[in-house]
Amino acid sequence: MAFQYFVPHYLSAAIYQNALNWTIIIGIFTLVVGIGSLISLHYDKIARRKEHWPYSVVTMVALALMTVIGLWSPDAIQNPRGLFMHLYFFVLAPVTATMFALLAFFIASAAYRAFRARTVLATLLLLSAVIVMLGRVPIGEYMTGWLPEGLRFSDIARFILDYPNTAAKRAIYIGVGLGVAATSLKIILGVERTWLGGGQ
């Protein structure tokens, strides 16, 4: 597959497409195995009346309901007025969005705890975070609007984002790219066998 990248010929494109499709199909079969594991876990909890087992009943019922509705009607995932999409919009979506929104609180408490000027490194982290925060909101303009251009929070924030940030990114990207290449190579050569459970 690696060489496909260099060969734009249509035959090569077709092979590529087929192989990708296959991985997706295999992925779906594996999902069934995953669901099996989920059911077995919760069944076990219910059967043994483990702590909090009634909640497992909630999971099982929700799973069964959603699967049945989803597979029953052919247009379940297209009809915005159907029960399936309603469950999606008013059960799944709000929980998803709210979990995400919890970050607003966590980011504040993490900043409070972690951003202490303990060492040079911690101080750099702290300063650049504070400057960028101020540089991105209107209130930063209030505070430094009287300064000449180039010295305002927004300008310094921009400088940090454009230059040191880019430098850091490039360094990590190059490292990651090489790492990915090395690991892919090991898999292709059959050297990397961790996924077989570490056995040789």
Next chain:
Amino acid sequence: MAKSSFWQKVIDIDRRWIYLVIGIVTFVPILKYIGMPVAVTSEVKAVYDMIESLPPGSIVMVPMEFDPATAAELEPMSRAVLRHCFSRNLKVISTAFMIDGVVLIERDLREIAAEYGKEYGQDYVYLGYKPYMQIVLLNMGENFRKPFPRDYYGARLDELPMMFGVNNYSNISCIVNINATSGADYWINYASGRYGAKLALGVTAVMATDYYAFLQSGQIFGLIGGLKGAAEYEKLIGRNKDVANRSMDAVSVAHVFIILFIVIGNIAFFVTGRQKRL
């Protein structure tokens, strides 16, 4: 000694007080609109200028990839861009490559088109969702009809008057991709890189740092980042009271409080003599 124990308490403060403060300072400004000035940045202005410079009737592609979880940041932005396009009598083609957002985006498009009295098929087209977006993007470079023989509502593209003679990216004046996912990379690599389409991105504030590099290298001509970018765009099209501008107050106040927390934390840290390891 008394002082030191006060600061010690500050350091050991229950995190839930912090949560409470953040909750309050975010909630209150939503109810009471102050209206902080929003400075327009060059990368947002570039998108506005591009759309402003297009002659009426040009086709702009506004692919939108976000789901309910990221809609809070990207929906105001897409609404502002769509309003701008429709108000300038430009035609819009839209897609959605995030399956969770397909219905959401359809609603946005329909509502805003209705605001400007635009007709489906004549003034805008919604192609909807197809899996494997990288392949779809490549195919769209050849012909929209290849991945999307029919639009979202099941009509054949050839039946839509707006799509006559519109085959691929070269018929599009510019693309403003509003994206909450790393799919933005595909737009850069394929639509802009391979097929040379003029591309601007609207992304979440988190992603924006990543995409500044592409702005510098000229692979995208503009960048709208997060709610702040949306607020700037709203300001440019003269809609200062829309949701992004209204939210900027809360965003500002919350930032100030987080910085206050950091400052207080540091004062406490130094007063208590740095003994505390965290």
Next chain:
Amino acid sequence: MQEVTFGTVLWMTSAAFLTICIFSFLYRDNPLYRFAEHLVVGVSAGYWIAILYHTSLTDLWIEPLGASISAFGQPGGSFVAKFGALVLNILPGLIGLLMFSRFFAKTSWISRWPIAFYLGVSAGVALPLFLQSFVVRQVAANMVNPADIFGTMAADLTILFNYGNSTLLFWQGFGELIIVVGCICGLAYFYFSAEHKGIMGGAAKVGIWILMIGFGATFGYTVMSRISLLIGRFNYLISWVSAIGDFLRI
């Protein structure tokens, strides 16, 4: 505006209730959160089964498979080609079915085969792609003209000394310099097969400083996103309250 029906209000109330359930987690783990958590795991797993079934399995496997079977009934075309197409369409399903061997402890080793295929293809795709966009592109971006950088900086300084005002181009040149030097130092930090001392140590130290500044910037920039999400939820709760108000008035 959308008309407010009893159904809408009911659904919106469920969403608002779940929103509050999740927020209650901030106080501590409690039955409300546990309920929402378990509910959503079930709903989400079911959702994905349906979505993948409708979008991927039918399009990619069941329909092509059906087509290649029915092709035998139609005239024209060589038997070999038809049979080849059929085999090509059956194979991925067979490989996928091997995964089911995991359900039985004795045969579970068979499932390594599909996993191996999966990894092999993915690795092959990833190798050149990552070298291209993560290594080659980044290196190319770092190949800049040092004369330009220093020239810009020098020109700006000359203006500053002669006329007393700066064009700020000095900082731009300086920034470009930071990118190149910072990137090289960052790579030095990630150089694992040598000890960090001497030049290497110095470079690595500068590298980690640059990394930290970059991380701080990312953290700072992210705050806005997260606050926006919270605002989004609050807006939802407000719209829920007003929807109830509208409904009661009607």
Next chain:
Amino acid sequence: MVRTPKKRLPHLFLSTFLLFSVSIAQENIAIDKPDSAFQFRYEMLAPAPGPPGDIAAKDFPNDPGEAVLVTWSNAPGDNDVFHTVDAYLIYRSDNPDSGFVLLSRIPGGSNSYSDSDTSLVNGHQYYYKVASRYAQDTLFSAVSGAATPSAQLFHTQRVVVLALMLAFSGFALFFIFHAKRGKTMYVRPIAGINAVDEAIGRATEMGRPILFVPGLGDPSQVATIAAFTVLARVARRVAEYQTRIIVPNYDPVVMAICQEVVKEAYTAEGRADAYNERDVYFVTQDQFPYTASVNGTMLRERPATNFYMGKFYAESLILSETGFVAGSIQIAGTDELVQIPFFVAACDYTLMGEELYAASAYLSQEPQQLGTIKAQDIGKLIAIALMVIGAIVYLFSPQAGAMLSAFVQGG
């Protein structure tokens, strides 16, 4: 007093253009779009309409053979000042004299079109002409020469990547076999690796389980593969100390592999009977429901140590703050750039980017793993060398430097 921010000319930005090309910069500064009030007078100055010139058609390079690239030079009045050309109309025929069919209408300002109509036949000859459409007139260009779409066998702009891939593979193989023959290789100790064993010891003392979160990646991603290696090590220790390990999964394939890894580790320690497959389980393939569930697990099972290894996205901080509240020691490792800062802020140890891969090699202590670390380091040296060479070439000749940089960049 409210200070309204002045309209600022973004200095830093504008000057970027100045740096790289004087001509581009001139266009940007000198030619401002005329105000609409002046538009009318402005257009009176526009040159007389004319057809597009220099029309050429050729096979689209580096493609699977389905497209023709048509290029032309802009018709009079189609420039940054006037914009009098509404559109270009593209026509095609398989006969140079007749039978031209309208293919497409593309906006003014462009000067190329890639015709990839599905009706194009590989190896067949096609002719093109382009018309410029003005408000009143439509003017046709001459007919292009014949173009024949065909497929290429090698993507010419990807030479550098291929060279790098082959060279890199060579180095990796060299070091792997070198290592296999027993030559030891130095890998610098990484902070956080030693913490792994410490943290497992702590869990044993407290009699509490260990939580290992393999992230949201799919099994082909290197971060996830590195996570497997770390998991193998952790699971062996867990089996040895007889504590419990909990692995909630997002991806079903990852789950299958994690089960194999943990089972293998227990077997290797001779405690296959103690392995509980239900502790390595699948949650759901949906980011935040998964996070919600792992959060709940953290507060209910109260693990002594949390490992976060692999690909993480927005959930990184949700998990690690909750873990902090639960009082667990936390060790994170990810190559997802945006999330590293949050792990750094909330966890006790963080393996940043490539450190995660190195750590997994270090923990495994297998020669082939260490060998590839060495190859990666050589790759970094090549990268640095390329940058330096680029700078030197630039110093001698800016044109050559620009060409080199563009060559490396490829397409």
